[in-house]
Structure formats: structure tokens, C-alpha cells
Amino acid sequence: MKEFILALDVEERRIALKIAEELGDLVDRFKVNYPLILSSGIGIISELSEIKPVIADLKIADVPHISARIAEIAFRNDAKAVIAHGFAGSDSLKAVFNVAKRFGGELYVVTELSSPGGEEFMNKFSLEIVKKAKEIGCQGLIAPATRIERLKEIKEVAGEMKILCPGVGAQGGSLEALRFADGIIVGRSIYEAENPRKEAKKLREYVQAYSV
Ligand code: BMP
Numbered sequence: 733m734k735e736f737i738l739a740l741d742v743e744e745r746r747i748a749l750k751i752a753e754e755l756g757d758l759v760d761r762f763k764v765n766y767p768l769i770l771s772s773g774i775g776i777i778s779e780l781s782e783i784k785p786v787i788a789d790l791k792i793a794d795v796p797h798i799s800a801r802i803a804e805i806a807f808r809n810d811a812k813a814v815i816a817h818g819f820a821g822s823d824s825l826k827a828v829f830n831v832a833k834r835f836g837g838e839l840y841v842v843t844e845l846s847s848p849g850g851e852e853f854m855n856k857f858s859l860e861i862v863k864k865a866k867e868i869g870c871q872g873l874i875a876p877a878t879r880i881e882r883l884k885e886i887k888e889v890a891g892e893m894k895i896l897c898p899g900v901g902a903q904g905g906s907l908e909a910l911r912f913a914d915g916i917i918v919g920r921s922i923y924e925a926e927n928p929r930k931e932a933k934k935l936r937e938y939v940q941a942y943s944v
Pocket residue numbers: 739741765789842844845846847874875876898899900901902903917918919920921
């Protein structure tokens with residue numbers, strides 16, 4: 733079954749909770765990032781978790797002991813998964829992976845950003861990042877829906893690792909990503925839509941159709 737994940741990049745706790753209540757039945761998980769966590773506080777993860785599991789997209793990329801502490805705070809506040817940057821290297825990834833393991837959570841590793849800037853530096857190393865993440869035993873990867881050919885290459889190296897793809901919709905990425913990915917992460921196309929529920933329903937049906 734493919735996953736449909738809502739990126740809740742709004743900046744107000746009240747709005748985030750309202751959207752989550754309205755769309756929670758249509759999505760598999762929520763992903764929260766700095767805009768929401770910094771404006772609402774880390775407690776928003778627990779609040780949203782009452783509705784659906786939360787991925788804390790903190791794009792962790794620090795020296796190992798700090799990376800581990802960041803991940804620990806996210807898991808202590810009920811995150812079920814965290815996202816870390818692969819470019820920080822295997823020591824930092826291992827540190828986060830060990831924390832995730834202790835909490836029974838997951839670690840998703842960013843390969844290369846879905847934005848054009850992801851092609852400047854990150855894509856020179858993204859396949860190496862995939863190999864490293866796989867070697868460590870990380871549960872999944874974040875890979876661009878905006879570059880399908882690259883996504884295909886990432887999938888070939890990733891094998892059975894789970895791949896979640898942001899970039900669908902507002903960034904110009906296509907749902908074709910689901911040919912290689914296990915799930916899509918969508919934000920603005922839903923929460924900025926005139927009728928977010930209608931948009932989310934359409935995507936839900938699409939993801940479901942791809943899952944059979
Ligand atoms: P939107 O659908 O509004 O473009 O949002 C995409 C979400 O996915 C954002 O939260 C962003 O931080 C995240 N993301 C991304 O867009 N590209 C990546 O390569 C990695 C991400 O985590």
C-alpha cells in the first residue's frame with residue numbers, strides 16, 4: 733500500500749490542527765517541518781499524533797551528539813519518524829538511527845533536494861548517500877518527485893528501502909513518482925487549495941489506484 737503524507741507547513745497551531753482534523757481521514761501521516769514547530773512549539777507533534785502518526789522533518793545535519801539529541805527530542809514528543817540529511821555523513825546518520833531504534837521509530841534520509849538546488853551539489857553524492865543509508869539500516873529515503881529519471885536511479889540502488897517523494901504539485905513534480913516511490917509528500921497543493929478536502933481526496937484516490 734502506497735502512502736499519502738500531508739506536509740503541514742503552516743505557521744499556526746490552530747490552523748494546523750484544523751487542517752489535520754479536516755483531512756486526517758484522507759492521509760496516512762503528517763509531516764511537520766520548522767515553520768510549524770518553531771511557531772507552535774514541539775508539543776504540536778504530540779497533538780497531531782492524536783490524529784495520525786507524525787514524521788518530524790527536522791532535516792537533521794549536525795555532529796553526531798547533537799544530531800542524536802535533536803532526534804531524541806522529536807521522539808520524546810511522539811514523533812514516529814525523523815528526517816535527517818544524508819550529506820552529514822555516516823556518523824551522524826548512525827547516531828540518529830540508534831536513537832530511532834531505541835524509540836522503535838524510523839529514520840528517513842534525504843538523498844537530494846527536490847528543488848533545482850538539489851542538482852548543484854547533492855546529486856553528485858546522492859547515490860552514495862543511498863548506499864550508506866542502506867548499509868546503516870535506515871528505514872527509508874526522501875527523493876525528488878521533480879526528477880523522475882533520477883528517482884528511478886535512486887530506486888535501483890535503494891532496492892527494498894522505502895522511498896517517500898516530496899515535490900508533487902506546487903514544485904512541478906508528477907504523480908508518476910509513484911512508479912518508483914512508496915509514498916508521496918504533498919503540502920501547498922492541498923493546504924493552499926480553494927477546497928483542500930477535494931484536493932486531498934483526489935490525491936488519496938490516485939495513491940490508492942497506484943497501490944493495487
Ligand atoms: P510542498 O508540497 O508544499 O512543495 O511541500 C513539500 C514539503 O516537502 C516541504 O515540507 C519540504 O520541506 C519537504 N521537502 C521537499 O519539498 N523537498 C525535499 O527534497 C525534501 C523535503 O523534505
